[in-house]
Amino acid sequence: MDKSKASDTLLKVENLTVQFPIKRGSIIGKKKWLRAVDDISFTIKRGETLALVGESGSGKTTAALAAARLVKAHSGSVELNGEDFLALDDETLRTARAKLQFIFQDPYSSLNPRLKAESIVREPLANLNTGSQTNDKKAEHNRIVDELFEAVGLRPEQKKLFPHQFSGGQRQRIGIARALATQPELIICDEPVSALDVAVQAQILNLLRKIQHERNLTYLFISHDLGVVQYMCDSIAVMYLGKIVEYADRLSLFNNPQHPYTAALLSAVPSVDRQRRSKYKRILIPGDTPDALNPPIGCRFSSRCPAAQPICSESEPPLISRTDGHQVACHLVSDTGESPISALI
Amino acid sequence: MGTLLKVENLVIELSTTKGVAPVIDDLSFELQAGQTLSFVGESGCGKSMTALGIMGLLPEKVGRIASGSILFNGEDITKATDDRLREIRGNDISMIFQEPMTSLNPVFSIGEQIAEVLRRHQKLEKAAAWAQAIELLDAVRIPDAKRRASSYPHQLSGGQRQRVMIAMALACEPRILIADEPTTALDVTIQAQIFDLLEDLRAQTGTAIIMITHDMGVVAEIAERMIVMYAGRMVEQGQVDHVLSHPRHPYTKGLIDCVPHLMATLTEQRAELTEISGIVPSLAEFGQDTCLFASRCHLANQQCLQARPTEQHFNEQQLVACWRAGEV
Numbered sequence: 001m002d003k004s005k006a007s008d009t010l011l012k013v014e015n016l017t018v019q020f021p022i023k024r025g026s027i028i029g030k031k032k033w034l035r036a037v038d039d040i041s042f043t044i045k046r047g048e049t050l051a052l053v054g055e056s057g058s059g060k061t062t063a064a065l066a067a068a069r070l071v072k073a074h075s076g077s078v079e080l081n082g083e084d085f086l087a088l089d090d091e092t093l094r095t096a097r098a099k100l101q102f103i104f105q106d107p108y109s110s111l112n113p114r115l116k117a118e119s120i121v122r123e124p125l126a127n128l129n130t131g132s133q134t135n136d137k138k139a140e141h142n143r144i145v146d147e148l149f150e151a152v153g154l155r156p157e158q159k160k161l162f163p164h165q166f167s168g169g170q171r172q173r174i175g176i177a178r179a180l181a182t183q184p185e186l187i188i189c190d191e192p193v194s195a196l197d198v199a200v201q202a203q204i205l206n207l208l209r210k211i212q213h214e215r216n217l218t219y220l221f222i223s224h225d226l227g228v229v230q231y232m233c234d235s236i237a238v239m240y241l242g243k244i245v246e247y248a249d250r251l252s253l254f255n256n257p258q259h260p261y262t263a264a265l266l267s268a269v270p271s272v273d274r275q276r277r278s279k280y281k282r283i284l285i286p287g288d289t290p291d292a293l294n295p296p297i298g299c300r301f302s303s304r305c306p307a308a309q310p311i312c313s314e315s316e317p318p319l320i321s322r323t324d325g326h327q328v329a330c331h332l333v334s335d336t337g338e339s340p341i342s343a344l345i
Numbered sequence: 346m347g348t349l350l351k352v353e354n355l356v357i358e359l360s361t362t363k364g365v366a367p368v369i370d371d372l373s374f375e376l377q378a379g380q381t382l383s384f385v386g387e388s389g390c391g392k393s394m395t396a397l398g399i400m401g402l403l404p405e406k407v408g409r410i411a412s413g414s415i416l417f418n419g420e421d422i423t424k425a426t427d428d429r430l431r432e433i434r435g436n437d438i439s440m441i442f443q444e445p446m447t448s449l450n451p452v453f454s455i456g457e458q459i460a461e462v463l464r465r466h467q468k469l470e471k472a473a474a475w476a477q478a479i480e481l482l483d484a485v486r487i488p489d490a491k492r493r494a495s496s497y498p499h500q501l502s503g504g505q506r507q508r509v510m511i512a513m514a515l516a517c518e519p520r521i522l523i524a525d526e527p528t529t530a531l532d533v534t535i536q537a538q539i540f541d542l543l544e545d546l547r548a549q550t551g552t553a554i555i556m557i558t559h560d561m562g563v564v565a566e567i568a569e570r571m572i573v574m575y576a577g578r579m580v581e582q583g584q585v586d587h588v589l590s591h592p593r594h595p596y597t598k599g600l601i602d603c604v605p606h607l608m609a610t611l612t613e614q615r616a617e618l619t620e621i622s623g624i625v626p627s628l629a630e631f632g633q634d635t636c637l638f639a640s641r642c643h644l645a646n647q648q649c650l651q652a653r654p655t656e657q658h659f660n661e662q663q664l665v666a667c668w669r670a671g672e673v
Contacts, residue, residue: 199603199621288502
């Protein structure tokens with residue numbers, strides 16, 4: 001692939017906010033807004049992978065859905081290939097969507113049980129060709145389907161089978177083939193391996209890396225598994241209660257986590273590496289994620305942060321970069337990028 | 346410290362439409378008091394069946410213990426009556442499950458559910474049982490336990506529900522706690538809290554823990570001994586440190602290498618993950634006189650297809666069932 005193009009930006013999300021109306025109490029109760037995604041910005045370069053990580057309810061999936069216009073953004077902008085994706089009208093959106101595809105978490109519920117594997121993979125192709133299907137097109141589609149089956153490691157005779165006749169890993173391969181059918185540039189992978197057995201996870205992760213390399217694909221990778229994230233990604237955005245709290249490249253984030261939440265998250269991952277276990281003491285953060293309807297005032301992590309100071313519950317820390325491109329939203333990180341947590345362990 | 350649980354040549358059979366399959370095939374192990382033992386393997390390898398077998402909770406009419414023995418404190422519980430089993434369960438051996446939401450009764454408050462265990466097993470009066478339920482909730486670090494005791498399961502978060510399950514399991518101070526993937530449904534920071542809690546409780550009460558998991562990292566963090574299961578058979582067993590640093594069975598090695606682990610220092614380098622090709626065999630293939638892993642094994646040869654591997658001893662009780670263990 002052309003490496004000179006590798007540095008240009010494919011997806012640029014700016015100040016994206018998503019909110020949902022929530023009614024609490026009786027029917028006449030006052031309508032409240034839940035900010036699932038609150039003013040987040042990120043960019044992904046062509047051919048690279050950005051991970052959105054965070055725990056359940058942090059807003060990572062909603063952010064991706066909003067970027068793909070599968071949920072409505074309240075404000076903000078999404079640029080795909082320099083084009084304002086949120087402003088497209090119905091018809092241009094339909095064709096633009098070909099450039100952006102999804103791979104879902106659950107390979108059991110994301111495939112139509114009544115379609116054969118080949119029809120599932122062919123469906124997006126047919127959907128993008130309006131008008132009647134000529135024989136030429138059919139032959140062309142068949143060729144593409146054959147090629148995709150081979151690319152994802154499925155055998156040709158498996159085209160005629162129904163989803164229930166496949167194992168979980170094979171179903172995920174069908175999901176990947178379907179996502180590749182329209183020759184997308186960006187694929188949003190929403191927890192693509194978390195429903196699979198560990199041994200099968202490796203097969204799918206290797207496959208995703210292989211086709212990324214072959215087709216110069218760009219991934220927005222959503223996961224809660226930090227081991228998988230460090231293997232797959234070039235940069236990482238850590239989300240907590242709808243906000244990005246830390247955003248940095250892979251080495252910088254994993255080797256020098258600056259936000260106390262990121263540090264706690266990393267330290268909580270059980271590891272087989274004895275050296276890592278002795279190097280990082282587990283930082284326990286108390287309690288559960290607070291109610292997203294009433295997030296803490298100031299820094300949203302302040303209610304659970306072991307390093308919190310009075311200022312943390314007074315004003316919200318901005319997401320700023322102190323050391324080369326490593327962005328973090330915390331009042332207490334030093335100018336040299338030292339985490340407040342390092343004083344505690 | 347003594348041997349609390351001794352399982353010998355246990356065979357558990359499950360009747361399927363295609364015949365009878367040995368889902369646990371000749372399993373032997375020991376559990377010492379206060380020890381943490383971990384079972385690892387992919388889904389369908391018999392980890393949970395072992396737990397259900399020990400608890401006497403095999404699916405009725407479908408599963409049965411075909412042969413072997415389970416000695417709890419010298420008493421063979423495979424021969425115990427239903428009444429005796431009910432006494433052992435809860436009092437001596439208890440269990441927590443993966444999905445705390447479906448394991449709790451939605452129409453009773455959590456305090457009542459814990460108190461019921463105490464009334465039934467310890468014959469406590471209503472008020473005393475309620476008071477102790479609050480103490481237990483406090484012990485598993487539910488904030489404001491006195492008020493929360495009247496909450497219903499749906500009002501709690503996933504992590505809190507699992508704490509309630511642990512409180513219930515520990516109500517009668519069992520000698521053995523079986524935890525079947527207790528944190529799989531939870532976020533990683535909550536998982537860390539639960540492990541911390543289990544570790545503290547073990548230190549305080551000396552309860553032995555059997556931890557069933559698919560995550561080698563979890564094994565490394567909390568267990569002393571581990572047993573790797575594949576297709577109903579033990580393939581490797583030993584001290585966690587030994588097995589992780591020098592796995593002797595290709596399946597164990599595969600399970601360790603196929604996961605991208607977080608290491609002490611991350612580098613630019615990203616080697617391709619080792620794949621274990623294929624999938625776990627179906628129940629119909631269980632019980633054959635071959636190595637059941639052979640079809641997925643890169644070391645397999647003729648011998649592996651002709652006979653079931655015998656168990657070989659390596660240093661300090663590392664036990665491996667593989668014909669080619671010396672070459673891994």
